[in-house]
Amino acid sequence: MKDRLMFQNAPHVRQSESVVTIMSGVLFALLPIYLMSLFYYGARSLVLGICGAFFCCAFSAIGSLLLHEKPVPDLTPIITGLIIPLLMPADIPYYVVISACAVAIFVVKLPFGGTGSNLFNPAAVGFASVAICWPELVFRYPATMQAIEIFGESTAKIAQSPAYSLSFGAVPDYNVLDMLLGSAPGPMGATNILVVAACGIFLIVKKAVNWITPVSFLVPYALLCLAFPRISCSSFDALCFELFSGTIIFGAFFMLTEPVTSPKRDFGKLLAGISSAIVVFLFRYFGEFEIGFASALIVMNVFSPVFDAVCENILHAFRHKDSIIATFKSDKVRKKLSDNQDIKAEEIKEEPVSEDEQEKNAEVIEEIDLSEKEESGEEAVQ
Amino acid sequence: MIAEKEKNGFKESLAYIFSRNPVLVLGLVIGQLAAGDTTLQNGVALSITYLLITVPVLVFASVIGKKLPDWLKIVSYAVLSAAMLLPSYFICGSISATIFDSLGIYPSLLAVSTVPIVFSSKIAEKQSPAFAAVNGLCISAGFAVTAILLGAAREFFGNGSLWGFKIAEASFPAVKLPFWGFILLGFMAAIINWVKDLIKKTDKNPDGEEERV
Amino acid sequence: MTYIFQFFTMMLTALFVENIVFTRAIGTSWMFYLTKRPKELLRYVLLLMAVTTVSGLIGYPLRGIVYNSEFRHVLIPLLYIAVMAIVYLAAYFLIKKFLPDQFEHFGMTLGAAVFNCATLGSLLIPSSERLDLIGTIGYGIGMSLGFGFAVIMVSYGLTRLEYCRVPKIFRGIPIALIYLGLLSLAFYGLVGHQLPT
Numbered sequence: 001m002k003d004r005l006m007f008q009n010a011p012h013v014r015q016s017e018s019v020v021t022i023m024s025g026v027l028f029a030l031l032p033i034y035l036m037s038l039f040y041y042g043a044r045s046l047v048l049g050i051c052g053a054f055f056c057c058a059f060s061a062i063g064s065l066l067l068h069e070k071p072v073p074d075l076t077p078i079i080t081g082l083i084i085p086l087l088m089p090a091d092i093p094y095y096v097v098i099s100a101c102a103v104a105i106f107v108v109k110l111p112f113g114g115t116g117s118n119l120f121n122p123a124a125v126g127f128a129s130v131a132i133c134w135p136e137l138v139f140r141y142p143a144t145m146q147a148i149e150i151f152g153e154s155t156a157k158i159a160q161s162p163a164y165s166l167s168f169g170a171v172p173d174y175n176v177l178d179m180l181l182g183s184a185p186g187p188m189g190a191t192n193i194l195v196v197a198a199c200g201i202f203l204i205v206k207k208a209v210n211w212i213t214p215v216s217f218l219v220p221y222a223l224l225c226l227a228f229p230r231i232s233c234s235s236f237d238a239l240c241f242e243l244f245s246g247t248i249i250f251g252a253f254f255m256l257t258e259p260v261t262s263p264k265r266d267f268g269k270l271l272a273g274i275s276s277a278i279v280v281f282l283f284r285y286f287g288e289f290e291i292g293f294a295s296a297l298i299v300m301n302v303f304s305p306v307f308d309a310v311c312e313n314i315l316h317a318f319r320h321k322d323s324i325i326a327t328f329k330s331d332k333v334r335k336k337l338s339d340n341q342d343i344k345a346e347e348i349k350e351e352p353v354s355e356d357e358q359e360k361n362a363e364v365i366e367e368i369d370l371s372e373k374e375e376s377g378e379e380a381v382q
Numbered sequence: 383m384i385a386e387k388e389k390n391g392f393k394e395s396l397a398y399i400f401s402r403n404p405v406l407v408l409g410l411v412i413g414q415l416a417a418g419d420t421t422l423q424n425g426v427a428l429s430i431t432y433l434l435i436t437v438p439v440l441v442f443a444s445v446i447g448k449k450l451p452d453w454l455k456i457v458s459y460a461v462l463s464a465a466m467l468l469p470s471y472f473i474c475g476s477i478s479a480t481i482f483d484s485l486g487i488y489p490s491l492l493a494v495s496t497v498p499i500v501f502s503s504k505i506a507e508k509q510s511p512a513f514a515a516v517n518g519l520c521i522s523a524g525f526a527v528t529a530i531l532l533g534a535a536r537e538f539f540g541n542g543s544l545w546g547f548k549i550a551e552a553s554f555p556a557v558k559l560p561f562w563g564f565i566l567l568g569f570m571a572a573i574i575n576w577v578k579d580l581i582k583k584t585d586k587n588p589d590g591e592e593e594r595v
Numbered sequence: 596m597t598y599i600f601q602f603f604t605m606m607l608t609a610l611f612v613e614n615i616v617f618t619r620a621i622g623t624s625w626m627f628y629l630t631k632r633p634k635e636l637l638r639y640v641l642l643l644m645a646v647t648t649v650s651g652l653i654g655y656p657l658r659g660i661v662y663n664s665e666f667r668h669v670l671i672p673l674l675y676i677a678v679m680a681i682v683y684l685a686a687y688f689l690i691k692k693f694l695p696d697q698f699e700h701f702g703m704t705l706g707a708a709v710f711n712c713a714t715l716g717s718l719l720i721p722s723s724e725r726l727d728l729i730g731t732i733g734y735g736i737g738m739s740l741g742f743g744f745a746v747i748m749v750s751y752g753l754t755r756l757e758y759c760r761v762p763k764i765f766r767g768i769p770i771a772l773i774y775l776g777l778l779s780l781a782f783y784g785l786v787g788h789q790l791p792t
Contacts, residue, residue: 067762099554107565111572111773113760119752120777128780133556287785295784298777302748305755409768410624413712416776417620453687456706457680464676467669482668487719490672491712496624499710560620561783564776572769579764 019115022259023075025208029199030082030254036182036192041090042147045188048085048097055098056081059105060114067110076115080104083123083254086189087247087294088130089141091148091156096134100126120301121258128294139164139290141185159185162245163290171231172241179244190250193243200253209257212266216273217252217280218243224281246284251293261301267315268307275307276300391513398520401578405528406571410496415529416563418488422545425533427481429526431470431489435463436497437518443502444514459502463493478546497521532566602733605726609737615716616745616775617782622713626742627771630750635704640743642686642708647717647735650678654718655728675718676710683709713742749775 037045056077064071084100085092104126109118131138142148142156149155162172162184174184182192190196203209225242226235233241243249256262256276263272279300283292404410411432419425439459447455467489474481474489482489501521506514537543540558542550556562615621629636654675661670687705690698708714717738721731752774761770 067764069762107773108777111568111761111765111770112756113762117759117761119755119759119774125777125780128784129556132559132780132783133554283785291784295781298781298784302752302778302781306751407768409627409771412627412772413616413620413623416623453684456710457683460676460710461673461680464669464673467672468666471666471669487672487716487723490668490719491621491715493672493676494710494712494715496707496711500707503706559783560618561776561779563620564623564772564779568765568769568772568776571767571772572764575764575767575769 019074019076022208023079025203025206026079026254027075027082029203029206029208030079030086030189032195032199033086033189033192033250034082036195037086037090037188040144040182040192041142041188042150044148044150045085045090047150048088048090048092048094048188049082051081051094052085052097052101053078053081055101056084056105059102060109063106063110064114069114072115074115077105077109080109080122080126083189084126086250087123087127087187088138089185090188091142092137096130096137099133100130102126103129116260118260120298121255121261124255124294124297124301128291128298131291131294135290141187143185144183144191161186162241166230166241166245167284167290169230171233171237172245176237176240176244179240184244186245187247187250190247193249196250196253200249203253203257209253210266210269212269213257213262213273214252216270217256217277218249220274220277221248221281224277228281228285230285246290247293248280251297255293255297256300261304263304263307263311265308265311265315268304268311271307271310272300272304275303392516395513395516395520398517399524399527400574403524403528403574404497404521405525406567406574411492411525412564412567413560414488414491414495415532416567417560418485419529419533419536419563420540420558421484421537421543422530422533423477423481424485425529425531426526427470427474427477427485428489428492428533429522429529430473431467432492432495432525432529433519433522434470434473435466435492435495436522437515438466439463439498439502440506440514440518441511443506444509444511447502448507455503455507456499459498460494463498464490467493528567528570532563532570535566536563598729602729605730605733606737606740609734610741610744611782612785614741614745614782615713615720615738616742616749617779619716619720620779621716621720622711622742623775625707625711625713626746626749629746630753633750636743636746639708640739642705643714643717643739643742644736646679646682646686646709646714647739648732649682650675650714650718651721651731651735652728653681654678654722655731658722671722672715672719675715675722679709679714679718713738717742748778752778 034046034049060077061071081101084104085097088097088100104122107129108120108122108125109115112118127138139161140158141161143159146156160173162174162179163186165172172179172184178184179191180193182195184191200209200214204211204214222239222243225239229235229238229242231238231241247255256273263269276296280293280296283296287295398404402408405412405415414428415425419428439462442462443455443459447459450458470489471482478484497518506517509517534544536557537545538549539554540552540556542548542552557566609615613619616623616626629639657674657678658671661667661674664670683706686709690705717735720738721734724734726734749771753771756770756774765773
């Protein structure tokens, strides 16, 4: 009997969703991506993921203890720890991943208050920090279909990534099918576009993420890439190269949709998605670094409540448009009446009024009174 | 004769070194440290420059500044601060011949920071010269502690060296960039808050028992 | 036409790409001061634009004298501070004579508003990069607007921070600095390298 009764204060609102259920959906979506990395790069990719997850959880626990707070057992550090290695090459040294995890937890999460309070995407900031620190390690990708040593110096063959070729205006050496299936070199978790997109759709179906954010980001971004291609080939190929290179698809489903830093309203998500597409486009085209997506995401994190506020103001104006129009009209009527009264006062003060003129004024006053009554009658009707 | 109030004030001046640190608590001169203080030598050079600017300007404000007309005060403080860059240029040159080249415009910006311009006109003019000098020394000491610690940490982790002598491999090269300067200063300020809280807790219970929070 | 293009290019570069606060870390203390006083921001940005433009015009022909001097690190800031002093005195007496109501309120902060790191930085950076006159003016105006942009972004972030469960030791200056650092990181991604000073 005790187990069936819940003793708590009102409101007694229950829902099936929680942080754990949402994050477990994301966790399940990341597993196939790691399995594909295992297929292309060997067991090192799995070890990198486990390393990232372990150190993120450890840093989160250490930070909570240092701040005299009870560690909250949620899956968010694990998700952060799994996303960070997927943004990097498979032969990245372990200390780079651990550094990124340390930055993500100690700089982005803990000082702002932990889960639910971070103002920036931890994975994006962690990745951006180490990419600036060790660009020669983070942007050097191994060729696919080779098993990389789990420990020790990597002897993997290095290949030029499509994103690097695009930044110079060169057509990548791979075709669109290679990029769809993950045969092109690139970040560990962002190359197999088919699997990443399938996992993204899984997240949308499971309602772990809202479909508006990735769609409102990818469609405008695709249109911008079609309008301003960087390479000279067919429009379809140029579009595919731009969309499938780097971390665009992966970021659209797994990073832009982070529930804490993205807007809450659907219309706000739409605005944020479109703005993110424009900013990412500008960073990738004009930025000097290959961390275009991560930098743009950090900038958009700053503005996410702005989109919610704009959305609230637009919806408020739309819902209350009748009363806004009525207020505007009544202001006009009041102004007209006050003008008439001012004229009346001036006429009485300035000119000595004869009896004939008094009668005429009385008629004028009656007319104005009548017009006032008509207008107030209209207001009452409205 | 120094007023009784100022005698107690000397003890409060010492607070500028730690609990009212000009950088980490009062939030002054942050940018110059975040961007310019990337090595221990840079930190020492910035500290010497700040000392040579702050103390003379505060003493000048205390002795002569209060007698000047309003429109001339701030102009004289700013010009005097800029003029004090010359002796600092010579003294810092003994650390390294190219120290001012590596620091760029940041020592010059110290000449127009808050203490020489605002502090001198609002506070130092009402103090005695000795008190103003002690304040200046304590503020400069607080700045120096921050600058030296930050410079040493950034040089060690960024270059793997200290005072130009190689000790280890660079463990985190990006720490020399301005954004890491801001983040490290933020953490240093948090450490000061933590130590102040600890002192407050132990002060409330001189027997050594920890107060229940 | 080329001059107009150069002017706007320099202005936009100084405003976004080489933002005075986020990328060059100049004027941060004054920026934090203005985040608490949003009504003074427009007045200050306009003053900053006026001071950098006038000082840039006056200082430009004079800086050639001290460029090649051994003591240029000292003489150039001294030169610009002297020029700022002339501009300050002119502004002081003009506002006192023609806008006595404004002077009551503005006069107290005029000195601090003219002589601060953002103003001097807006003059020293074009000088150290050896920009020509159009570039100097454009860069100075862009830096002023960039300063205002930085104040708006940081004040907005500080408002958001009030809703976060910031731990006690990080409240106030620590979290503001960390927030500023993360914003600088984002802008660094646009530049890609440390800017020379």
